[in-house]
Amino acid sequence: MTDSETTPVDGDPLGHLIRRYARPHSRRFVLGGAGMGLSQIPGRVPALLVGVALDAIFLERERYSLPLVPQSLIPEEQAGQVVFTITLLAVAFAAEAVLSWLGGRISGTATYRTLHDVRVDTFDALVGHEMGYFDDRQTGDLMSVLNNDVGNLRKFGDASFRGLRFLLQVVVSFAFMALLHWQLAILLALMPLVLAGLSYWYAVRVEPRYDAVRETIGTVNSRLEDSIDGITTVKAFTSEDDERDAIRDVSARYRDDKWAVIRLRLAYNLSTWLLASLVFIGVFAAGALVVMGDVPAFVEPLSAGTLVTFLFYGKSFYAPIRQLMLEVLDSYENALASSKRIVAVLERTNELDTGDEDGELSVREARLDYEDVAFAYDGAEEATVEDVDFTADPGDLVGIVGPTGAGKSTIVKLLFRFYDPSDGTVRIDGTDIATVSRRSLRRHLGYVSQDPFLFYGTVRENVAYAVADADHEDVVAAAKQAGAHEFVTDLAEGYDTHVGERGGRLSGGQRQRIAIARAIMREPDVLVLDEATSHVDNETERQIQASVDALGAEQTTIAIAHRLSTVRDADQIIVLDDGRIREAGTHDELVAEDGLYADLWRVQVGETDALSDSFLDRVSEGEEVVR
Incomplete structure (x- = not known):
């Protein structure tokens, strides 16, 4: 995809997708987040219980007491206190597990329903694009959008919920630490400021690298698909080594782009790890000084058990911050690159929903008219077809023949509105097909390709x-x-x-x-056979021809053919050359006219000695007039 087609919606493609697809499931997301958040409260209780038990039961230096727990509920005997502690630990772990499971289940349902909606809408938008959209893209790249890019949104959703859990864990841990020793808690709170600076440095540098990775994986998928789909050709031409080299080249590009991301991530990971390690050492050192009493009088006292609990909470505080910054930020940048590609598909104008083409086509007789039709592909200097003007009466079989590149298939593409004419009009029963919806039009058409x-x-x-x-x-x-x-x-x-x-x-x-x-x-009211006998033997061609003849009276039939025998009995044969109609008539009329059609017929029946000089000149100039 080109850069022009990955323009973010309002500068925020990921936010656009979240607002459009996650909002309908917001209640589930809120309930899932609440479950994860509440699970952090019982999850912090075990560390507090261990600290209290250490001081009161094992060191016997403090009275056994717990915040918000009446002292009358706590046993006086040491054995009773041990049982009481074990019971509270079991309840805390069970409550954390249940709340965490509920939160994960509810949020997971919301996430996968959201991704389902994104994938279905992206596919719907993709198949609704005009044919020119697919002419410029490889299937593997489009598959990468539907699979890899949507999958990256899933990873971001999972990481976001883990990030929410980390964030709530940080908040709850800090609250517990502040209750234990607010001065050490303030000292520990300086860490997120440094991490924020490191994260900004990482985000600025990793975003363009992720853009490159998303583009390269699409190229890899496309090349792999080509090689596998064309395996018969690869083997027939003994091109296994060439294909292997080609895969090696695109895989090497992906490896290099991905390694650039990994190197940056490793540098960030090492920096945050060193910071967390220094913080842990610093908190232990400061806490040890407080426990030993070698501090100023204004510093609150601290017991050994409380220090152990504080260190537990400290680990629960800065480890999630580090993971939050690395995992969520990393998945965000990856999802941002993917969302640009998804939005490029979603927001591109859909050919099935454009303009004033709301009319429903009503077909009575299936009369087909091309009126001065011309068409040029985007970027082409010359028109592919020009001044095409003919009528197919109801029930007629109309053959379209001509040299390779004459514009035969283009005429059919205009009928199906895979493309619209640059000039002129195509009508069915007098109705301009440009005024009806494409879906309505195509419901009346049948198509068989070569x-x-x-x-x-x-x-x-x-x-x-x-x-x-x-x-x-x-x-x-x-x-x-x-x-x-x-x-x-x-x-x-x-x-x-x-x-x-x-x-x-x-x-x-x-x-x-x-x-x-x-x-x-x-x-169908109109049946189109686009060189439907081009790859079959003579016997099969006769069988197919018999099928077409049997259908002739039931609908109007357009048959593009390079085997003239396929359309010999057509009611009308249109001869195209260089995008223009050069001749028109029945087989006998065109042979008698002794023009281009007559020369094409002579080639196919082996009467090469009777070819015209002008036809021989075209052959000598290397023009491919027959296949």
């Missing part, structure tokens, strides 16, 4: 993909229309046969016919 994508699952699930609650009879009927039923019933488990990832267990022709059945299942 390399159809089958989802991991069964044949039945793939045929019924676009129809909710489709019954078996409808699936079989669509498969029969597509000429797929016969081979499906020969499969080991029939319609319940798993097709494998991307349909890898089926042949190219079988995938094509299932894709046609999937399109038929939707009962």
Whole structure:
């Protein structure tokens, strides 16, 4: 993703996500935080009990007394005091465990519900973007946003609750220390000021490093996905070493970026550890002087047991501060880098929700009109198609042919509004498709590409993909229309046969016919076949052609073909060249016209001796006129 697309919302992308997604679950977050907070009170009691027991029971220098506990409840005998102490320890540990468990359970539920909402909305926004958005990005990078970046928000949520627990532990510990010896407590309170300075130094330096890490992990994911998806090509070209080198390079970049973060974290960790160690030594030294009485008169006295308790609390005070600064700050910077990428997806204009396109398309006859249509891709100096003007009458089969790069597939993309025309209008039954919602438009269209994508699952699930609650009879009927039923019933488990990832267990022709059945299942008013026979043998092509012919009377069909035999019987054939319509007519009319179509036909039937001089000149100049 480019820098321009990671612009924070109001300068605070993480805060934006929290306000948008965590606020609906605020009650659970508050209850979870309250449980964690309350657990810190019984969690500090054991240290107090140990100190009191040391002075009163073992050293016998102080009377056994506890704050807020009536003296009448405390046994006078030493054995009774031991039992009393053990009982209070058990109650304190149990109360801490229960409150901590409740707080963690409630806050965990809120966290994962929030992350679920973020991931679903991010995916919804992602699939709603215009096709140009995906042209500029690798799948691995987008997967990194949905998995790694959303996962970093989870880590930040977990760290935030740990941070809350640490913070409450610090507050409660300081309160207990102040009750024991307020002067030593004030001395210990100077530590957070120094830690705040160290944390600011760390935060300023680590943020850009985390940005680099998030970008690099997306590159690593993309490269890995390419190598794994293309493993057949890799092996066929014996390019394993090249791929290994490429993975090594991107992995090395990630290693270096990540190591830069770790080095900074280690430096910060060492600094805070040294500070905590010095504080512990200082508090012990000061407390020891007070216990021995070698201090000025205005300093409050301190017993050995109280000093031990104070040191326990001191550990509970500065250790959480150190963890709070390191863990929460570290996860915050990581989540901040991820939130920029998530917000870039969420806040980009969604093609399905733009403009005044609220109309619902109503199709009566499925008459299709292209009126002076032109289109150029972003950044392109020349138009891909220009002055495209033709009509497909209801129920017609219209073939679109031409050399590679002539703009055939672009015409179909404009029909589906994957892109909008730069000029001109596309109409269905007289309605400008730019005035209706994309969802409404696409519900009336069926599409079969030259390399159809089958989802991991069964044949039945793939045929019924676009129809909710489709019954078996409808699936079989669509498969029969597509000429797929016969081979499906020969499969080991029939319609319940798993097709494998991307349909890898089926042949190219079988995938094509299932894709046609999937399109038929939707009962489209306009069916588009985008070079649907480009990767199949002649026998399979004839089977697919028979399926298309059988469907011809039921909807308007647009067939893009490089095999002219596929559209030989079309009601109209449009010949594109260099983005413009050069010829139009039936097969016989175009052959008789003796133009570009006639030359393309001669190439496919092997009559190369009869090719025109102009066509031969194009071939000699290296132009790819046929595939």
